[in-house]
Amino acid sequence: MPGVTVYDARPEELYKCESDTCQRIIKPTCNTTGDLCEYTYTYGYGGDDGRETTGNLAVQNFTFGDDSEDTAVKGVVTFGCSSSTEGDFGASGVLGLNKGNLSLVSQLNLGRFSYYFAPEVNTTDNNAADDFIVFGDDDGITVPGNSGGSRPRYTPFFTTGAVRSANLDLYFVELTGIRVGGKDLQLGGGGGGSAGGSLEAVLSTSVPVTYLEKNAYGLLKKELVSALGSNNTEDGSALGLDLCYRSQHMDRAKIPDIAFVFGGNAVMKLQQWNYLYQDEDTGLECLTIPPSPDDSDGLSLIGSMIQTGTYMIYDLHKSRLGFQTSDPPPSQSSDLPSNPTSSATAQPKPRGVAVAVVTMACFVWCLVVLNA
Incomplete structure (x- = not known):
């Protein structure tokens, strides 16, 4: 996506395919020991109208808010380091705020957000x-x-x-x-x-x-x-x-x-x-x-x-x-x-049929729930 700052993950930040986290969350099929944990997620409607991201599962310390303030929220977060996107996300990334294991809400153990x-x-x-x-x-x-x-x-x-x-x-x-x-x-x-x-x-x-x-x-x-x-x-x-x-x-x-x-x-x-x-x-x-x-x-x-x-x-x-x-x-x-x-x-002014910057939960009408 033009204008997006690329995050260059270090090798130690990327999960291997055979890791417990990858197997529990993504449930991949590994061909070779040492392969990275790859994911593909679809947001919105799915299909031709959906937005899809593909990449590798990674882990990093995150701080949300001003690090010098008591209100800052910090935590070790497992996230997707995207290498390819399809469709117009209209943003640099997507936050998952549902109740799945991989969502930001669950990882930060948030009891409230707005x-x-x-x-x-x-x-x-x-x-x-x-x-x-x-x-x-x-x-x-x-x-x-x-x-x-x-x-x-x-x-x-x-x-x-x-x-x-x-x-x-x-x-x-x-x-x-x-x-x-x-x-x-x-x-x-x-x-x-x-x-x-x-x-x-x-x-x-x-x-x-x-x-x-x-x-x-x-x-x-x-x-x-x-x-x-x-x-x-x-x-x-x-x-x-x-x-x-x-x-x-x-x-x-x-x-x-x-x-x-x-x-x-x-x-x-x-x-x-x-x-x-x-x-x-x-x-x-x-x-x-x-x-x-x-x-x-x-x-x-x-x-x-x-x-x-x-x-x-x-x-x-x-x-x-x-x-x-x-x-x-x-x-x-x-x-x-x-x-x-x-x-x-x-x-x-009518807001128009556009995608909100913050994506809370993947929803498609076949009700395939992705723990985003």
């Missing part, structure tokens, strides 16, 4: 928030845009369900409801649903869009079409999205608010940048919450766009997810700018 993905906005403000991640306690952290001082809402991690039981490394939550324009949709529960009609959802930052179990998606789409009009929909298949309108139509439409309700009545209010994407090439504005694929076993997925502008807290000690949302822009209207590059006002 992150914030800043929304892209059209603004001349040089103090606009940046993305950040915190390992450990977050005392003193100020959530960007949270002028009202609201406190985080918490929902328990979902610990039951057939899909979850087969994928213990991932983070699951219970999606109990969806509100559209203040109306609560009655979720029927699909193959991945739990008792009471709620949905089983996995958290991901490697997949931008959010997928809903098909029955729940049908309810959401029906409400949006009722509000936005059924005669003005456009074909968004070229973008991989289902419900689309012309941007000119959306400029005049009254777009309803959407909120997700998680277990424990934890309500996440969404901004338009969380669920709408404006494509300048086609002139379409689309809902970025499509239905789950047929082979998803009814599972829903909370992608990175939904999490944008929200401070996400993973409290592993108490087995719960917290989230704290930013205030909406003071001049936010019901529409998104038709030409995001032409305005200097602080209006939200």
